[in-house]
Amino acid sequence: MLRNALPKIVTALPGPKSAEVIARRKKAIPNGVGCSAPCVIARGEGAMFEDLDGNTFMDWVGGIGVLNIGYSHPEVIAAVKEQSEKYFHTSINVVHYPEYIALAEKLNSIVPVRGDEKKTILINSGAEAVENAIKFARKFTKKTDVIVFTGAFHGRTNLTMAMTAKIKPYKFGMGPFAPGIHRCDFPYMYRRPDGMTEKEAIDYYLDKLEMMFLEYAPAEEVAAIIFEPVQGEGGFIIPPIEYVQGVRKICDKYNIMMIADEVQSGYCRTGKFFASEYWAAAGAAPDLMTSAKSIGGGLPLSSVTGRAEIMDSASAGEVGGTYAGNPVACAAALKVIEIMERDDYAAKSRAIGKTCVARFEQWKTKFEMVGDVRALGAMMAVEFVKDKKSKAPAKDELAALVAECAQHGLITMSTGLRGNNLRFLMPLNTTDEQIEAGLNILEEAIAKVMK
Numbered sequence: 339m340l341r342n343a344l345p346k347i348v349t350a351l352p353g354p355k356s357a358e359v360i361a362r363r364k365k366a367i368p369n370g371v372g373c374s375a376p377c378v379i380a381r382g383e384g385a386m387f388e389d390l391d392g393n394t395f396m397d398w399v400g401g402i403g404v405l406n407i408g409y410s411h412p413e414v415i416a417a418v419k420e421q422s423e424k425y426f427h428t429s430i431n432v433v434h435y436p437e438y439i440a441l442a443e444k445l446n447s448i449v450p451v452r453g454d455e456k457k458t459i460l461i462n463s464g465a466e467a468v469e470n471a472i473k474f475a476r477k478f479t480k481k482t483d484v485i486v487f488t489g490a491f492h493g494r495t496n497l498t499m500a501m502t503a504k505i506k507p508y509k510f511g512m513g514p515f516a517p518g519i520h521r522c523d524f525p526y527m528y529r530r531p532d533g534m535t536e537k538e539a540i541d542y543y544l545d546k547l548e549m550m551f552l553e554y555a556p557a558e559e560v561a562a563i564i565f566e567p568v569q570g571e572g573g574f575i576i577p578p579i580e581y582v583q584g585v586r587k588i589c590d591k592y593n594i595m596m597i598a599d600e601v602q603s604g605y606c607r608t609g610k611f612f613a614s615e616y617w618a619a620a621g622a623a624p625d626l627m628t629s630a631k632s633i634g635g636g637l638p639l640s641s642v643t644g645r646a647e648i649m650d651s652a653s654a655g656e657v658g659g660t661y662a663g664n665p666v667a668c669a670a671a672l673k674v675i676e677i678m679e680r681d682d683y684a685a686k687s688r689a690i691g692k693t694c695v696a697r698f699e700q701w702k703t704k705f706e707m708v709g710d711v712r713a714l715g716a717m718m719a720v721e722f723v724k725d726k727k728s729k730a731p732a733k734d735e736l737a738a739l740v741a742e743c744a745q746h747g748l749i750t751m752s753t754g755l756r757g758n759n760l761r762f763l764m765p766l767n768t769t770d771e772q773i774e775a776g777l778n779i780l781e782e783a784i785a786k787v788m789k
């Protein structure tokens with residue numbers, strides 16, 4: 339059964355059938371849609387997929403965090419089939435339908451934003467969720483500006499490109515961008531100024547945030563501060579909880595909406611259902627939270643949840659969209675959430691995190707190139723450097739590592755402003771044996787690339 343298989347490569351890569359389709363892709367699809375994997379998928383199950391040439395790969399990228407529940411979960415397939423036979427589409431602006439309402443109710447009951455009475459809007463993509471969160475924050479506070487961070491990624495629409503940090507490849511030559519967005523330094527502990535303790539660094543970064551109001555945008559004009567509980571495209575950087583508590587205090591002081599962008603960190607990835615649960619437990623729950631990616635098990639869907647008074651600040655027709663909250667995607671999401679709660683995917687995430695981090699820490703001692711290891715549950719990254727002292731980013735070496743892993747049937751992906759972090763977003767139902775096999779492939783690949 340593919341679900342329990344291990345990587346197995348039976349042709350040179352790409353195989354002949356895959357090579358033919360990749361050549362067609364090059365002619366049909368713009369270069370701007372990047373992809374480097376040497377294979378074309380034929381079918382997937384769990385963490386595994388088979389390509390057109392009969393090679394078996396293990397996918398530790400999961401469609402960039404979309405497949406926390408893995409490929410082709412039988413119960414999700416059944417839910418999608420059942421809904422498709424009833425109706426594919428109707429707009430929530432035209433006819434009421436129960437799937438949207440049930441999913442909003444469910445998210446209201448589990449999303450850890452502040453407040454007793456919560457409401458949820460459903461849209462299609464992560465960027466759309468972020469756009470809507472900003473719309474609600476502006477409507478509610480009657481303020482305009484937004485503070486974002488170095489390393490942030492919030493999407494590829496005009497507003498979210500303005501909010502996203504990395505210029506190449508995400509926004510180069512595509513401006514001008516939306517105004518009113520101000521960028522503050524994110525607490526990147528591994529690269530904090532030399533000689534600072536972690537405690538001093540937290541104060542230093544919080545002070546930078548306060549300075550934003552003096553130098554760039556008066557607090558009276560700031561509607562929202564938005565950040566990711568674990569920065570995804572920024573390199574899987576985890577802000578210390580004391581920093582998050584400090585941001586919460588600043589938001590309260592100036593009546594600013596604190597928004598958690600959980601597009602990549604949600605749906606059990608970090609060892610809790612939502613990473614904001616860690617924040618809430620520390621008394622720093624956000625006002626609004628976005629989610630997307632793994633919500634629909636692969637069908638396009640996203641959400642914004644907040645307390646009712648914020649969410650009701652927009653009048654009828656001011657938010658929504660033709661496809662927003664598609665019934666088939668909602669049926670899939672309801673099933674995904676049910677399975678994740680029933681089978682305790684958060685615990686699976688913590689277990690994967692524990693196994694992998696133990697191995698990563700060994701690599702840190704064994705390999706000069708392994709500079710830092712970061713993890714919250716199974717949202718994990720290894721930062722590669724030329725040497726531990728200089729911390730100079732080993733971007734090309736990591737690119738070679740990713741290519742080497744693919745040749746052995748392990749699909750991985752780099753991340754980060756400097757392109758030198760290996761990120762892990764494996765399906766959370768990857769088996770223990772598969773985890774072991776993947777770590778072995780990686781370890782051999784690191785040793786080879788280091789030579």
Ligand SMILES: Cc1ncc(COP(=O)(O)O)c(C=O)c1O
Nearest residue numbers: 463464465491492493570601602
């Ligand atoms: C934190 C975060 N926000 C927003 C987005 C944008 O999501 P989408 O690509 O679905 O528009 C992403 C995508 O990677 C993300 O990681």
